[in-house]
Amino acid sequence: xxxxxxxxxxxxxxxxxxxxxxxxxxxxxxxxxxxxxxxxxxxxxxxxxxxxxxxxxxxxxxxxxxxxxxxxxxxxxxxxxxxxxxxxxxxxxxxxxxxxxxxxxxxxxxxxxxxxxxxxxxxxxxxxxxxxxxxxxxxxxxxxxxxxxxxxxxxxxxxxxxxxxxxxxxxxxxxxxxxxxxxxxxxxxxxxxxxxxxxxxxxxxxxxxxxxxxxxxxxxxxxxxxxxxxxxxxxxxxxxxxxxxxxxxxxxxxxxxxxxxxxxxxxxxxxxxxxxxxxxxxxxxxxxxxxxxxxxxxxxxxxxxxxxxxxxxxxxxxxxxxxxxxxxxxxxxxxxxxxxxxxxxxxxxxxxxxxxxxxxxxxxxxxxxxxxxxxxxxxxxxxxxxxxxxxxxxxxxxxxxxxxxxxxxxxxxxxxxxxxxxxxxxxxxxxxxxxxxxxxxxxxxxxxxxxxxxxxxxxxxxxxxxxxxxxxxxxxxxxxxxxxxxxxxxxxxxxxxxxxxxxxxxxxxxxxxxxxxxxxxxxxxxxxxxxxxxxxxxxxxxxxxxxxxxxxxxxxxxxxxxxxxxxxxxxxxxxxxxxxxxxxxxxxxxxxxxxxxxxxxxxxxxxxxxxxxxxxxxxxxxxxxxxxxxxxxxxxxxxxxxxxxxxxxxxxxxxxxxxxxxxxxxxxxxxxxxxxxxxxxxxxxxxxxxxxxxxxxxxxxxxxxxxxxxxxxxxxxxxxxxxxxxxxxxxxxxxxxxxxxxxxxxxxxxx
Numbered sequence: 104x105x106x107x108x109x110x111x112x113x114x115x116x117x118x119x120x121x122x123x124x125x126x127x128x129x130x131x132x133x134x135x136x137x138x139x140x141x142x143x144x145x146x147x148x149x150x151x152x153x154x155x156x157x158x159x160x161x162x163x164x165x166x167x168x169x170x171x172x173x174x175x176x177x178x179x180x181x182x183x184x185x186x187x188x189x190x191x192x193x194x195x196x197x198x199x200x201x202x203x204x205x206x207x208x209x210x211x212x213x214x215x216x217x218x219x220x221x222x223x224x225x226x227x228x229x230x231x232x233x234x235x236x237x238x239x240x241x242x243x244x245x246x247x248x249x250x251x252x253x254x255x256x257x258x259x260x261x262x263x264x265x266x267x268x269x270x271x272x273x274x275x276x277x278x279x280x281x282x283x284x285x286x287x288x289x290x291x292x293x294x295x296x297x298x299x300x301x302x303x304x305x306x307x308x309x310x311x312x313x314x315x316x317x318x319x320x321x322x323x324x325x326x327x328x329x330x331x332x333x334x335x336x337x338x339x340x341x342x343x344x345x346x347x348x349x350x351x352x353x354x355x356x357x358x359x360x361x362x363x364x365x366x367x368x369x370x371x372x373x374x375x376x377x378x379x380x381x382x383x384x385x386x387x388x389x390x391x392x393x394x395x396x397x398x399x400x401x402x403x404x405x406x407x408x409x410x411x412x413x414x415x416x417x418x419x420x421x422x423x424x425x426x427x428x429x430x431x432x433x434x435x436x437x438x439x440x441x442x443x444x445x446x447x448x449x450x451x452x453x454x455x456x457x458x459x460x461x462x463x464x465x466x467x468x469x470x471x472x473x474x475x476x477x478x479x480x481x482x483x484x485x486x487x488x489x490x491x492x493x494x495x496x497x498x499x500x501x502x503x504x505x506x507x508x509x510x511x512x513x514x515x516x517x518x519x520x521x522x523x524x525x526x527x528x529x530x531x532x533x534x535x536x537x538x539x540x541x542x543x544x545x546x547x548x549x550x551x552x553x554x555x556x557x558x559x560x561x562x563x564x565x566x567x568x569x570x571x572x573x574x575x576x577x578x579x580x581x582x583x584x585x586x587x588x589x590x591x592x593x594x595x596x597x598x599x600x601x602x603x604x605x606x607x608x609x610x611x612x613x614x615x616x617x618x619x620x621x622x623x624x625x626x627x628x629x630x631x632x633x634x635x636x637x638x639x640x641x642x643x644x645x646x647x648x649x650x651x652x653x654x655x656x657x658x659x660x661x662x663x664x665x666x667x668x669x670x671x672x673x674x675x676x677x678x679x680x681x682x683x684x685x686x687x688x689x690x691x692x693x694x695x696x697x698x699x700x701x702x703x704x705x706x707x708x709x710x711x712x713x714x715x716x717x718x719x720x721x722x723x724x725x726x727x728x729x730x731x732x733x734x735x736x737x738x739x740x741x742x743x744x745x746x747x748x749x750x751x752x753x754x755x756x757x758x759x760x761x762x763x764x765x766x767x768x769x770x771x772x773x774x775x776x777x778x779x780x781x782x783x784x785x786x787x788x789x790x791x792x793x794x795x796x797x798x799x800x801x802x803x804x805x806x807x808x809x810x811x812x813x814x815x816x817x818x819x820x821x822x823x824x825x826x827x828x829x830x831x832x833x834x835x836x837x838x839x840x841x842x843x844x845x846x847x848x849x850x851x852x853x854x
Contacts, residue, residue, distance in 0.1 A: 173200065187482050188340045188347040190380050190395055190469050198478045228473045229333055230390035231296040237379075237393065238272050239290040242329040242336075243653050244353070247739060247806070249324055249813040251652045252284055258321070258328075258353070259314050261291040261306035261417065261460050278595060279588025281660045284653030290330055292462055293419070294379065296391055300464040302374070302430040302437060304405075304418045310447075311455025319447050322354035322369045324809055332379065333393040335476065340397055347479050349740070351375070351400045354447065369447045372400035374430075374437045375462040380469040394469055394476040402444045403437040405429045405459040430461045437461070481742065493728035494748065497755040500725045504762035540775055543696035545844055549780040553616035554624050556781060556837075561609025562632045563834025566827050569598040574753060577746035595667070602629070602672040606679025608834075615689045621680070629676040632830070633668050636823055643819050646812055692849035702776050709774065711782065718767050719789025722832050725759045726752050727797065734801050738817070757835050760787040764836035765843045772844075779840055787836030791829020795821060 177200045180193065187198045231237055241255035256263055266289065274287050291305060310318060327350035330337040340347035354371040362368045380395035406428040429437060437443075449456055549556055573593045576582050582589050609628045613621065640656065647655035707713055729752045736743035767786050768779050798821035808814050 177201075186342045186345040188345060188479055189342045190467070190471060192470055195471050195475060195478070198482060199475065202478055202481055228388075228392050230388055230392060232390050233297055235296045237294045237296055237332060238268065239292055239294055239330055239332045241288050241290045242331060243284060244321070244326050244328050245350075245740065246321075246324050246326040248809045249326075250738065250808070250816045251647070251650060251813055252654060253321075253326075253651065254284070254286065254653045255288065255290075255328065257651060257653075259308050259310040259318060259458070261308065264289050264291055264417070274586060277586070277588050277592040278660070278663065279591030279593075280586075281588070281663075282591060282654075282656060283588050284655075285587040286653075291417070291460075292375075292377070292464075294332065294377070294464060297381070297466050298464070299466050300462075301432055302434065302461055302463050304427055304430050305460045305462060306418055307457055307459045309455045309457050311449055315447060315449060315456065318353070318371070319369045322352075322371070322447065323356055323367075326353045327351060328353060330396075330398070332396040335393065335396040336480070337377075337396050337398045338479065339399070340479070347482060349480070351398050354402065357444075370402045370444045371447050371458065372402050373405075373445055373458055373460050374401040374403050375399070376401060376436065377462060377464045378467060379464065380467050380471070382469055382471065382473065392473045394471045394473055395479075401437045401439050403429060403439075404443050404445045405461065427459075430459075436463060494751055494755070496728055497725040497752060497759070500721055501755055501758050501762070504721065504759060504766065507766050508762050542693045542848055544700045544777040545772065545779070545848060546691040546693060547695050547777065548616040548618075549778070551781070553618050554613065554620060554627065556784065557609045557613040557616065557618075557624055558627045558631055559784065559830060560612055560834050560837050561605040561607075561628045563830035563832075564608040564838075565598060565601045565605030566632075567831040567834060568601040568604045569594060570831065571753065572597050572601075574746055574750045578750055595664075599667050599672040600675065602675030603679035603682075606676035606681075607683040608679075610680040610683030611686060611689065614684055614686075621684055625677055625680040628680070629673040632826075633672065635826070637664070637668075639819055639823060643816065646815070650812065691845060700775070700777060702778065703774065705774050705776065709770070711785070714767065714771075715782070715785045715789045716792075718763050718786035719793055719832075721763050722756060722759045722787055722790040723793035723797070725755050730794070730797065731801075734798070734805075738801075738806060756832070760790075760832045760835040761839035763787060764839045768840045768843055779844070780837075783840035784833040784837040788829040788833030790832045791825045791827075794828050795825040798825070 177197055180197055185197055186194055187201060188194065243252035244255055244258065245252040268287065268289060276286065280286070329350040336349045337351065338347050338349060339351050352372065354369055357368045357370065359365060359367065376399040378395070378397040378399070379393060380397075381391045382394050383391055429443075445458065447456075573582075573590065576593060577590070582593055605628050606625060609624060610621065613624045618624070641661075644656050708717070729748065732741075732743060733749075735741045764783050764787055768783055771779055771782065798818075802808065802814070802817060806817070808817065
């Protein structure tokens, strides 16, 4: 009787265990089924892996042999005359090899990636179905010879199409794009997917008088038109000359030796031959992916028929494609012939000239993958090794300065501090020499312009914080390079939001100076630097508006910037100042004497301005190589995407400024000069002067600006950048000296 319940319980337990095991098996099968449903290719991959041998690991020696063989192969292709810019498989392979060092991601462990992943991380390809219209957008009409871009529809060109931009292609205009003059506008050309077009008349425009003279000036100053299709800038490329350049020129100028005339003749490109390359891979994706967007401009004098044509009417939309001898449907494609060039000149009686614009489209299938479509845009750009050399050059300066600071801190200062602390008698104490001699005056607040110094240091801290956070956001891919003006917007917004940093730093320093005009200091911190920059922009904006440049800032944008400053930045500065004045006064290790100590004379090279100019050379020298690439991106329209290098250069700059400032401060204190406040700021702030001098050299040697206004625009913007750079460097030097003096004087015994 006692064994029956036990057997019954054992049976129950066994049944429960079986049920649990069955449930677990069912859950496992369901999980496997879900995994297979979520990735159907896994079944095929698994079946392939069963019959496939495991891949052998390539040794380092084998990698070197493969790299050497590939280098020999590429060298032979170059020797055979293979170009790097065409859309052939060989050119793409050679392009990829030349750009192999740019196609790597990571800091310590560099892994291979495509340029699309490096330049535009997170960007995904767009697929288009057959006959689906692909929108093309116009950008600014720019020239390297001037810094005055114009809007595309300011030119005597066909009117803007009335159709709305599709929702998936829209981009909201940010503050940076408004300041830079970028506006998303549809191009007058239509590109249905995989639909090639022969010569298609677009519109007829009448140009004369002032507009004609302006158009000739644009041709003379080498303005280029920029279009984008599927976010790809239009390219002019030549397989014979092995070059590819963004945009196409408005026209060209022929010298008298070519035309036989007394003066230069100007011709207009009024016919565009577009070539769009695409890739289809039904096994990978549906539809068509665009991999290239090229243009070949043609200058041709179209012959008008008997039919009357309304000016500035879209002939393609009105279906008026016939009646043109030089642009007939199914006829020969227009070509550049000297006999048919379209000269920009009015009639014999001064009549306006009629210009007919036309275009043609050719869709070509290509094997180049979507991820490699950006390769051609970086052909010929400087290699990343140059940036590495720039950082190594800067690091050598930092190592040299670190050695100097280490020598001062470890050997000299340690010996001095030990000697000062061993002085026991009054007679020994009276024989103090060197930097300890000024311990009663070293923390005496600056007697000249303490308010100005506090405002400058606070502003420099605000600028430095905004720039550092912007670079940090760029490194973590929070800023999208595809969106125009987003980086400039980030700098402005972060500068506004860092107003609390500027107010806090300036108020704490001003409180240390025992000054009482705290309201004046706070207001000056809030309005000094923004007021200066806005005043310069407003004066420049008057001239830009007169000439009709696209970078002329609108009244709405000015109001927006004013509201950001008045409603966000200024209150934050006051909040930061409130906490700065509420905080305890900065403590110093020594007491200040009532009477200031006499400062002995020093050699001219150790006194300002010579010492200031000498000290500013090293901070500027640490960034001068990388500065060339930044200037080229700003003024020569080159691509700059390596924000990691820029962050490294910024860190090196900060270290250089701090160490130069401390070394100069120590040498100054050793000659019994206790007035280090202004000198510590100006020693590093002079790097801004060298930046402006560098911009003058860049203007004379690298830029070929024509006219007075482009030079004024260039110098105005570079002076703004130099002032901001100098304030940031000066702030780093000042705060480093403050920390340095508190550290060394806190280590000695002072009665």
